[in-house]
Amino acid sequence: MSTATPAQIETPKPAAQAGVEMTGAEMVIQALRDQGVDTLFGYPGGAVLPIYDAIFQSEDMRHILVRHEQGAGHAAEGYARSTGKVGVALVTSGPGATNMVTPLADALLDSIPMVVITGQVPTHLIGTDAFQECDTVGITRSCTKHNWLVSRIEDLAAILHEAFHVARSGRPGPVVVDIPKDVQFARGVYVPPQDAPARSKRVTRAVDETRIAEAIELMANARRPIFYTGGGVINAGSAASDALRALVAETNFPITSTLMGLGAYPASGPNWLGMLGMHGAYEANHAMHNCDVMICIGARFDDRVTGRLDAFSPNSAKIHIDIDPSSINKNVRVDVPIIAGATEAIEALLSAWRARNAPTPKIDLWWKRIEEWRARKCFAYAASDDIIKPQYAIERLFAATRGQDVYITTEVGQHQMWAAQYFHFDEPKRWMTSGGLGTMGYGLPAALGVQAAHPGSLVIDIAGEASVQMTMQEMSTAVQHNLPIKVFILNNEWMGMVRQWQQLLHGERYSHSYSAALPDFVKMAEAFGCTGIRADRPDELDAKIKQMIETPGPVLFDCRVAREENCFPMIPSGKAHNEMILADDVTHARIDDAGKKLV
């Protein structure tokens, strides 16, 4: 079953190049062109020079030169997540390929379609420990959906087309095509996509109507229902989000979402409970714990979502829609599994719901309980007139960007959770964050990819001062390619989430989580040739944010925030959804030994 929506299937251009002889390097460019690629992110090196030569001679292929291969990978991810298209990166052999491992693992865990082309030493040198040789397909086997070493020019075009098919079909993911340098130089006959041999496994599966009927039966008799949706709805394209909104409106069921699924249902919508999970909303987690019917769509019961597994939503019947059969019953046993793409499954649920012969379930009492949880105001925090609270900074950033065409990326840590809590998304594909792998350094290069895909939009990386230093060199890329990203750094001088865990779990022994020698980010911005802005006080924040948004080029914004603020609410390790702790209730934050052993 393919999640590909009409928008995702790039119609191949007329195969003017069918049967034409060309070099392997030229084939790479032609295959990218035929797959609808207009932008690639990369870094040259010895083993990909023939492909760079072909790029030099082709006028229609836009190449964004990064400063480190990891940046190319995350940029391709940002491009993919914000467009629904396949992101493409091109790097050399050896260290070029090994530097790509983190983005590949990141894209695999978050189901991001990405094609990475790596150069390899010539075939006759493979296995001789040649200069810049590494076993790329061996190293990337467990962090890709599939990978290929192209040993013959005759196979190259077909493998490239298959790579795009594998990356975007089913549950999307990253793939690697490793091309030895002699294959790039060799001449062969180009095979266009429509003529390329397809692997036998390309089959679709229809939505199981019996399962849909079982799901509708549960939903129609529910007293305490909840939708729990995830990144699969985003990946399935805007048709899935539209169908989800219609289904929520017609059922009037409450809805929560994972970190990856934010924006599929609008945060301003009446049924929205906020994000669930470790730092999710009190009302969302309590509703999950107390529901009697759970409809999970395109989410995978991740440990950050479920909390203690044996106490997870103990009294609910669970419906699980996922395109990947391995997600079903992996962590949590479900009652009605539906293996399907999100669009097809939600549309099937919607039409079955409309056709049902049952009265609308009475869930007024359920909504009343939810309102009681909402009244707890779990995101309240102690405001300050003297220092900028990080939550306040995100609130002001959100307010300042209303009515604008804005995309948000993040790094990983406290700032990421605050962004998820205080910045609200009404549309899908507007929120790019490293969910599964939790990659510090993701946000800045991802913002480059988003900006490359959406040149006129406002692209903001909400960052922490620790994360952003991991890929800071990519500011140079932003300047070179006129990508006017805004890097909004919540600078508390600590690795905030590490510090928070050390405080709560390790007896306030702050081992190596303080950065005693931070750079001056304003001067650093100037050194890169872009704009640096610093805000120290709450009363200057709005004006400085406005200045950042109005600056035409890239900006590093050093927002000096309260240093020891913790991120709440929080489900402590090893606890259940109904054992959340809130900012005003931290005395309960005792974590037992079993909890300490969890990540």
Add this chain to the structure above:
Amino acid sequence: MPNTIESRTLAILVDNEPGVLARVVGMFSARGYNIESLTVAETDVGAHTSRITVVTRGDPQTIEQIKAQLDRIVSVRRVADVTRDPNGVLRELALVKVVASGQDRIESLRVSEIFRAKVIDTTLESFIFEITGASDKIDAYVELMRPLGLTELSRTGVLSIHRGRETDLAPQGAAHVV
């Protein structure tokens, strides 16, 4: 769901391409699953397919997860659980070296006759026996031969095939998702 850990035999039809065995074995090691035995060889040159037979252990939920994870591998075409299938035949081959003289040497021949093991090499001090059968039959044979001078043992791991006209791994289109 009872959490009974049991041994299961999976037959896996894969595209015969470089690295495919590493993909299958790597999935087991990466996710912490156990491999008790493994056999692999190309079985259809024309269709470019190989058959991998894996014996693994786990509770029913783990086995379902292993099958689903195998099915995610792009090079895997079909996965079938052939454990205790009344229509399935499971066979293993073993080569057993016995170094003995006198009564032990004679007894090893007699036991081998009972198990229908063949002598495929002999010297005045040694035999090599070849035996095929289900794994538990070979286990029993090996245990009897140990006190009789068994010095070396080589086993293939389990092979499986369906009885009658039907096949375990027929290419049935609609079961797969890439």
